[in-house]
Amino acid sequence: MSVALLQVRELSKNFGGFTALDKVNVEVARGERFGLIGPNGSGKTTLINCVSGVLENDHGSIQFDGKEISGLPAYQRTRRGIARSFQIPRPFASMSVLENLLVPLEYVSHGKVEQAHDILRQIGLADKAETRSNQLSQVELRKLELARAMAARPKLLISDEAMAGLSSNEVGEVLEILFKLNATGITIIMIEHIMQAVMKFSQRIICLDAGRIICEGTPQTIVANPEVQKAYLGA
Amino acid sequence: MTRFLVGAIAVLALAASMPFVFQNEYFFFAGYVVLQLIVMATAWNILGGYAGYVNFGSGAFFAVGAYTAVALYKAFALPLGLQILAGAAASGLLGFGVGLLTLRLRGIFFSIATIAVAIILETVVVNWAYVGGAKGLPTLRPTDTPFFASHTVWLFFVMAVLAVIAVGAARYVETSWIGRGLRAIRDNEVAAECSGVPTLKLKLGAATLSGALMGAAGAPYAQYLSFIEPTSAFSLTHAVNALAMPIIGGMGHWIGPVIGAVLLGSVQQIVTVTISSEINVLVVGVMLVVFVVAAPEGIIGLFRKFFPARKR
Amino acid sequence: MTSSPSIKHGSRTGRQGLDGQLLFEAVVAGILLGCFYAAVSVGLSISFGLLDVPHVAHPAFLVLGAYATYLLTTFGIDPLLAGLLLMPVFFVFGLGVYQFYYSTFEGRGSDQGLRGIAFFFGIAFIVQVGLILAFGVDQRLVDATYIGTSVEFGEMRVPQRMLVAFGVALALTGTLALYLSRTFTGRAIKAVAQDEGALRLMGANPVRIKRWAFGIATATCAIAGALLIIVGPVEPGLDRLYIGRTFCVVVLAGLGSMSGTLVAGLILGIAESVVLTTAGTAWAPAVAFGILLLVLGVRPAGLFGR
Numbered sequence: 034m035s036v037a038l039l040q041v042r043e044l045s046k047n048f049g050g051f052t053a054l055d056k057v058n059v060e061v062a063r064g065e066r067f068g069l070i071g072p073n074g075s076g077k078t079t080l081i082n083c084v085s086g087v088l089e090n091d092h093g094s095i096q097f098d099g100k101e102i103s104g105l106p107a108y109q110r111t112r113r114g115i116a117r118s119f120q121i122p123r124p125f126a127s128m129s130v131l132e133n134l135l136v137p138l139e140y141v142s143h144g145k146v147e148q149a150h151d152i153l154r155q156i157g158l159a160d161k162a163e164t165r166s167n168q169l170s171q172v173e174l175r176k177l178e179l180a181r182a183m184a185a186r187p188k189l190l191i192s193d194e195a196m197a198g199l200s201s202n203e204v205g206e207v208l209e210i211l212f213k214l215n216a217t218g219i220t221i222i223m224i225e226h227i228m229q230a231v232m233k234f235s236q237r238i239i240c241l242d243a244g245r246i247i248c249e250g251t252p253q254t255i256v257a258n259p260e261v262q263k264a265y266l267g268a
Numbered sequence: 269m270t271r272f273l274v275g276a277i278a279v280l281a282l283a284a285s286m287p288f289v290f291q292n293e294y295f296f297f298a299g300y301v302v303l304q305l306i307v308m309a310t311a312w313n314i315l316g317g318y319a320g321y322v323n324f325g326s327g328a329f330f331a332v333g334a335y336t337a338v339a340l341y342k343a344f345a346l347p348l349g350l351q352i353l354a355g356a357a358a359s360g361l362l363g364f365g366v367g368l369l370t371l372r373l374r375g376i377f378f379s380i381a382t383i384a385v386a387i388i389l390e391t392v393v394v395n396w397a398y399v400g401g402a403k404g405l406p407t408l409r410p411t412d413t414p415f416f417a418s419h420t421v422w423l424f425f426v427m428a429v430l431a432v433i434a435v436g437a438a439r440y441v442e443t444s445w446i447g448r449g450l451r452a453i454r455d456n457e458v459a460a461e462c463s464g465v466p467t468l469k470l471k472l473g474a475a476t477l478s479g480a481l482m483g484a485a486g487a488p489y490a491q492y493l494s495f496i497e498p499t500s501a502f503s504l505t506h507a508v509n510a511l512a513m514p515i516i517g518g519m520g521h522w523i524g525p526v527i528g529a530v531l532l533g534s535v536q537q538i539v540t541v542t543i544s545s546e547i548n549v550l551v552v553g554v555m556l557v558v559f560v561v562a563a564p565e566g567i568i569g570l571f572r573k574f575f576p577a578r579k580r
Numbered sequence: 581m582t583s584s585p586s587i588k589h590g591s592r593t594g595r596q597g598l599d600g601q602l603l604f605e606a607v608v609a610g611i612l613l614g615c616f617y618a619a620v621s622v623g624l625s626i627s628f629g630l631l632d633v634p635h636v637a638h639p640a641f642l643v644l645g646a647y648a649t650y651l652l653t654t655f656g657i658d659p660l661l662a663g664l665l666l667m668p669v670f671f672v673f674g675l676g677v678y679q680f681y682y683s684t685f686e687g688r689g690s691d692q693g694l695r696g697i698a699f700f701f702g703i704a705f706i707v708q709v710g711l712i713l714a715f716g717v718d719q720r721l722v723d724a725t726y727i728g729t730s731v732e733f734g735e736m737r738v739p740q741r742m743l744v745a746f747g748v749a750l751a752l753t754g755t756l757a758l759y760l761s762r763t764f765t766g767r768a769i770k771a772v773a774q775d776e777g778a779l780r781l782m783g784a785n786p787v788r789i790k791r792w793a794f795g796i797a798t799a800t801c802a803i804a805g806a807l808l809i810i811v812g813p814v815e816p817g818l819d820r821l822y823i824g825r826t827f828c829v830v831v832l833a834g835l836g837s838m839s840g841t842l843v844a845g846l847i848l849g850i851a852e853s854v855v856l857t858t859a860g861t862a863w864a865p866a867v868a869f870g871i872l873l874l875v876l877g878v879r880p881a882g883l884f885g886r
Contacts, residue, residue: 049881049885085462086461086462087458087461087462106461106466106468107458107461107462108461108462108463108464108465108466108467109466111461111462111463111464112464116462117462119458119459119462123456123458123459124455124456124459125451125452125455125456125459125460126455126456127451127454127455127520128448128451128452128455132448135448136448136449136452136460136463136464136465137463137464139445139448139449140445140449140463140464140465140466141463141464181459181463185463185464316694320693320694321694322694322697322698322701324636324701369873369877370873370876373876373880375693375694375697376634376636376693376697377827377872377876379636379697379701380636380823380824380827380869380872381869381873383820383823383824384824384865384866384869387820387821387824387865387866388865388866388869391862391863391865391866395862454694504705504817504820508705511698511701512702515698546709546712546713547713549709550706550709550710550713553702553705553706553709554702554706556698556702556705557699557702557703557706560695560698560699560702561684561699564695
């Protein structure tokens with residue numbers, strides 16, 4: 034039996050009296066294209082925050098590459114191979130686009146500047162390399178988020194609504210990049226509201242609602258599931 | 269790097285040659301103060317400008333350096349060099365300790381903790397008879413002065429060396445990968461952490477270095493004044509100057525605190541003598557607010573706006 | 581230099597250790613003191629707790645209120661009345677400060693947090709130096725019928741000014757708690773702290789609401805400042821002692837909880853009073869900072885926070 038790259042068991046997270054995640058169990062296989070959907074407030078970003086280390090989970094365990102990581106600070110998880118983009122972009126505003134990529138490049142992947150230029154070319158920001166990141170448009174900022182995560186040369190890349198606000202052409206571009214990354218062996222978790230993209234991209238999807246998994250399976254299974262339909266259209 | 273070394277040696281040579289140019293001791297008294305301000309402002313900026321954590325209690329780190337030097341001199345008659353090392357160690361430890369307690373929290377709590385440390389330590393010193401308590405202690409200047417004719421000139425030169433060391437350290441931090449990590453922390457700490465930056469370690473390092481440099485600046489203070497007492501050692505003026513000078517000069521580059529210190533230090537010397545010390549300090553406060561509001565990149569920023577020729 | 585008034589025991593023959601009567605008196609003194617601390621912190625509970633403004637100049641505004649009260653008393657006005665009269669003035673002042681702060685600092689930028697903190701530090705410093713220039717460094721105090729007299733409760737004598745402070749503090753925190761939960765504007769203030777977006781969708785202007793709230797917070801500094809100078813003498817550097825106390829109360833309460841402010845104030849007051857009795861005045865300021873660090877380390881949400 035091959036060990037999954039990411040194993041989340043009985044993960045719970047509370048905020049005061051509010052249960053954001055309730056005993057969530059997820060497994061993501063090596064090299065998988067994994068989709069995570071659910072209505073707003075269902076706990077998707079909380080789950081990602083717990084996995085990446087931005088939040089500390091209250092109960093449960095998170096195993097990455099065979100080792101327990103809950104309790105590790107986020108930067109160590111990144112060094113072990115988990116990279117993520119942020120739903121609301123968090124650029125290093127005083128730095129240029131290129132410098133933004135140099136941070137993970139220097140601290141995680143120990144790569145050369147050329148790699149940063151490569152990534153910028155791939156993602157379509159090559160002409161903005163010297164631009165200060167606080168002057169980018171919303172769309173460019175989302176691309177920068179993805180580029181920065183790519184610069185860390187992760188084993189697992191978590192893309193948190195990287196396509197929000199993009200035109201269908203741009204969505205196609207980003208999708209192509211993610212497919213290419215996956216082809217090189219990188220496991221990808223995609224959180225998206227753009228259903229078309231998620232369906233096209235994912236091999237497996239789970240749907241969260243109110244902190245619980247309500248459905249898990251192939252895109253076809255998910256789409257047909259009445260619970261999922263109810264969660265999205267409301268009761 | 270070599271350019272900096274050459275510049276540093278030139279500055280020190282200049283400092284050493286001053287006694288042949290100026291006969292008036294007052295120049296060296298005032299020069300000492302300005303050099304001390306350079307060290308304090310540069311030290312502050314390592315944690316404040318580079319990492320974004322605002323120290324309100326620089327006076328405490330300065331005073332710990334001063335009192336450590338006094339206590340050790342009284343106990344073991346240590347020479348000035350060792351006093352400075354001890355002062356730096358003590359204040360560095362203080363910076364590390366305060367950082368350990370508060371740098372995991374939001375920036376504002378670190379700032380408040382630095383005020384707490386200042387108040388508590390001042391109380392401790394006031395109640396410590398060995399170093400003179402509230403009344404203070406007269407400190408005798410050593411009679412033998414190495415290299416220079418007068419002790420004041422010797423202290424001036426020592427402070428010049430410390431200034432060069434401080435600026436060198438700041439420059440190294442700023443231009444190295446450490447500097448980029450600190451800037452990432454300042455810009456967006458969560459994103460920095462998720463980009464692999466060990467934020468707590470870097471912040472602790474910056475806090476320790478910043479504290480140590482401030483302690484080094486404080487160590488010769490008792491010899492400079494021939495007297496040590498808590499009110500002037502822990503004075504809020506140290507804290508305000510250390511904070512205002514980098515903000516006014518420019519926080520992003522090591523030359524900013526130097527510009528701020530030289531400009532403001534000189535202005536202060538003039539105003540204190542001609543008008544009053546309260547007005548002097550009020551001017552600093554007002555300039556601080558004006559720059560924070562209107563020119564956040566400081567004098568460096570203004571220079572770049574009006575003379576955009578050079579690119580860093 | 582501490583402004584910690586203590587209860588006078590009937591006959592004191594030196595410290596006898598922590599015996600019951602002494603402890604009881606310390607606790608009672610602490611309760612009165614604690615309510616006073618709640619009153620001076622309630623404004624910060626709004627400005628920092630709800631509005632998330634890094635208002636390290638709040639204690640400086642308190643001292644400003646104290647000196648303004650002092651000025652009015654030189655015209656023969658009772659200090660409490662002076663505090664009340666100053667409230668609208670401080671309210672308008674607060675509106676202006678927030679408007680300026682918001683338009684300058686609440687934007688997108690890399691070092692807005694740093695600039696905001698430095699700004700308020702600068703303001704606090706200017707206030708302090710301004711007060712020194714205007715009034716000198718000597719302590720100032722005010723006079724009133726309830727200052728200097730004590731009331732007897734059995735074996736204890738409680739200074740009447742502490743009872744006055746106690747009463748006003750209760751009234752202040754109670755009124756604010758009611759305002760925030762019962763009135764429309766009050767509830768809007770609480771709402772804007774939690775979900776600005778939702779409020780915007782409802783058609784309300786979050787900035788106006790926040791500005792109003794900051795005005796109220798500053799207005800409390802007028803009456804709380806009056807209490808400050810009633811309770812003890814003031815001098816321009818007093819704000820440094822109160823920054824620890826006010827932030828301690830606000831964080832211990834849980835950001836934004838008014839009733840929590842009262843409980844937190846009581847805890848701080850009693851703790852400080854007991855330490856004062858056992859360890860002396862030197863360590864009293866450390867209590868607030870110690871509790872603050874403890875709360876931030878163990879339960880950062882505070883007692884009643886989310």
